[in-house]
Amino acid sequence: MSIYSTTPTYPVFATDWYGLKPDYDYASGTSMAAPVVAGEAALILSHYPDLTADQVAEAIRNTADDLGVPGFDPYYGWGRVNAATALKMDTVGPVAVSKWRVDDTARAGIQGNGDGVINPGESVGLYLTLKNRGGQNAGAVTVAVTTADAYVTIGGAGATALASIPRWGAAEGATPIALAISPAAPVGHAIAFHAVIGEEHGGSWEGDFEISVGLYGPALRVASFVIDDDMEQQSQGNSDGLVQLGEQTELRVTLRNDGDAGASGVQAVITTQDPYVVISDESELYPGIPAGGSASCDADFDLSVIAGCPDGHVARLNLQITDDAGHVWTDFVEFPVYVPAPEVRYSWSRVAADSGSGGIAGDGGVSPGETAELEVTLANLSLGPASGVQASISSADPQIHVTSSAD
Numbered sequence: 195m196s197i198y199s200t201t202p203t204y205p206v207f208a209t210d211w212y213g214l215k216p217d218y219d220y221a222s223g224t225s226m227a228a229p230v231v232a233g234e235a236a237l238i239l240s241h242y243p244d245l246t247a248d249q250v251a252e253a254i255r256n257t258a259d260d261l262g263v264p265g266f267d268p269y270y271g272w273g274r275v276n277a278a279t280a281l282k283m284d285t286v287g288p289v290a291v292s293k294w295r296v297d298d299t300a301r302a303g304i305q306g307n308g309d310g311v312i313n314p315g316e317s318v319g320l321y322l323t324l325k326n327r328g329g330q331n332a333g334a335v336t337v338a339v340t341t342a343d344a345y346v347t348i349g350g351a352g353a354t355a356l357a358s359i360p361r362w363g364a365a366e367g368a369t370p371i372a373l374a375i376s377p378a379a380p381v382g383h384a385i386a387f388h389a390v391i392g393e394e395h396g397g398s399w400e401g402d403f404e405i406s407v408g409l410y411g412p413a414l415r416v417a418s419f420v421i422d423d424d425m426e427q428q429s430q431g432n433s434d435g436l437v438q439l440g441e442q443t444e445l446r447v448t449l450r451n452d453g454d455a456g457a458s459g460v461q462a463v464i465t466t467q468d469p470y471v472v473i474s475d476e477s478e479l480y481p482g483i484p485a486g487g488s489a490s491c492d493a494d495f496d497l498s499v500i501a502g503c504p505d506g507h508v509a510r511l512n513l514q515i516t517d518d519a520g521h522v523w524t525d526f527v528e529f530p531v532y533v534p535a536p537e538v539r540y541s542w543s544r545v546a547a548d549s550g551s552g553g554i555a556g557d558g559g560v561s562p563g564e565t566a567e568l569e570v571t572l573a574n575l576s577l578g579p580a581s582g583v584q585a586s587i588s589s590a591d592p593q594i595h596v597t598s599s600a601d
Contacts, residue, residue: 215537215575219432234277241281253280256362257327261418283329287397289359291337291389292325294405297370311408311453311485312385315377319370320405324391326359333358334394339371341387345379345407348372375407382452382523383407406452413453414460414515416525417488420446428475428496439503439533439579442474444494447527449515451483458482459518464495464511470503470531471511501579505533536580541573565597 203216235250245253257280258273279288297319298306306316322339326332338353349372359365384404391399406413422444423431431441445464451457460480464473475496483489499509508530515523545560546569560566570587574580589596 215432219434223433231275234275234280237277238280242283252362253283253329279327283361285328285397286330286332286393286395287326287328288399289324289326289328289332289335289391289393289397290399290401291322291391291403292364293323294403295321295323295366296405297321303372309408312373312375312405313408314375314379314381317372317374320373321366321370322354322389323364323366324356324359325364326361329361331358331360332393332395332397335359335365335391336393337367337389337391339387339389341385343385345376345383346385347374347376349374379407381407382413408453412451412455412457412483412485412517412519412521414449414451414457414483414517414521414523416513416527417448417450419448419527419529421529422446422494428494437497437499437509437529437531439499439501439531442496442498444496445511445527446490446494447478447513448488448490449480449483450488451485453485456482456484456487457517457519457521460489460515461517462491462513462515464513466509466511468509468511470499470507471497471509472500473497473511499531503531503533505531507531537575538572538580538583539575541571543568543570545569562593 200218231254234254238250238253239245254275255272257276258271259276260273261270296310296312298304298310298313298316299308300306304317304319306318307313312318320339322337324335324337335356335358336353337356338351339348340352341348352371354367354369354371356365356367384406386402386404389401389403391397391401421435421437422429423435423437423441424433427444429442429444431438431443437443447462447464449460449462460483461477462480463477465476466473473495475494478491478493478495480491481489497511508528510526510528513525513527515525546567568587570585572583572585587596
């Protein structure tokens with residue numbers, strides 16, 4: 195993730211070494227993130243001056259938009275700051291489903307194997323946990339769940355109630371939502387649910403979530419991925435977190451285990467049929483991934499985009515994921531490719547030839563009375579190619595006469 199930031203208007207280490215453009219450019223890292231978070235903290239305090247430093251930090255964390263794998267992770271932290279939500283401390287919500295718990299311990303109304311995973315042919319109870327991202331307590335919260343999935347039947351009203359959810363807090367529903375899973379449900383099938391949430395003060399929110407049918411074993415799939423295009427290790431780019439023509443990009447893929455058993459000896463191999471994408475490092479190893487957990491590759495996949503790729507082209511990479519038990523899973527990632535517009539500017543110039551009276555011919559300088567040829571070098575500050583470039587010069591100086599203005 196990169197931030198559009200101000201940059202120096204003159205050459206410095208950041209522009210010369212990291213390739214940042216002058217004036218404004220995208221960049222990532224703590225140098226970019228720290229002032230954004232500090233600015234949000236100042237904004238919160240300006241609206242709510244009685245908050246303590248700990249309360250401000252709590253507001254920033256709990257109102258951030260969760261990215262990557264659910265919850266805190268090493269790449270996105272608590273997520274992307276959301277100042278608009280953080281300033282709604284006088285309102286309730288938004289409230290959303292944050293996690294769930296499956297009760298399939300066999301008893302009246304429940305038919306399952308007790309492994310805490312939705313399996314084909316089971317009748318289970320689904321307990322939902324809701325998160326209140328607002329600055330006021332949410333009272334008498336209700337949530338109703340529906341699904342259009344042909345393999346799932348929701349019993350009763352498909353609803354549960356919560357007495358109260360404190361500001362920035364979470365609570366689990368008092369009663370489970372009854373689900374009957376068809377015996378024909380495919381293993382690894384993702385069930386899509388829609389939740390409608392209400393609250394006593396009139397708040398109303400909607401959202402979607404997915405739960406996969408268990409495999410009686412591990413089930414690995416792509417959880418998220420990060421584009422690394424800085425100037426470190428194998429990547430060479432402008433650090434904006436986008437795949438662009440001319441860059442050498444590192445791809446860090448996070449896998450999630452939706453199954454009911456851990457996976458070890460995990461390896462992923464990426465391939466593509468995309469004519470514009472060249473993969474230079476296609477295989478990576480992963481640490482063990484427990485059931486319900488996630489992990490990122492030990493190193494990064496490497497790729498680049500070749501000339502001729504149209505701007506906005508969506509590239510698709512296929513992943514084959516295996517473990518040491520012989521399981522095989524397939525998934526994919528897609529991302530847009532950007533071809534930046536060329537940015538041609540004057541770089542430097544020299545006198546290529548000089549002759550005539552009034553000076554020393556061939557000395558590389560221009561003296562009164564001489565005729566000179568000026569060689570101008572142009573630089574393309576963008577990664578986008580520039581073709582058919584033509585330049586013209588002019589001068590308002592009355593002592594200079596331009597005899598050939600274009601080349």
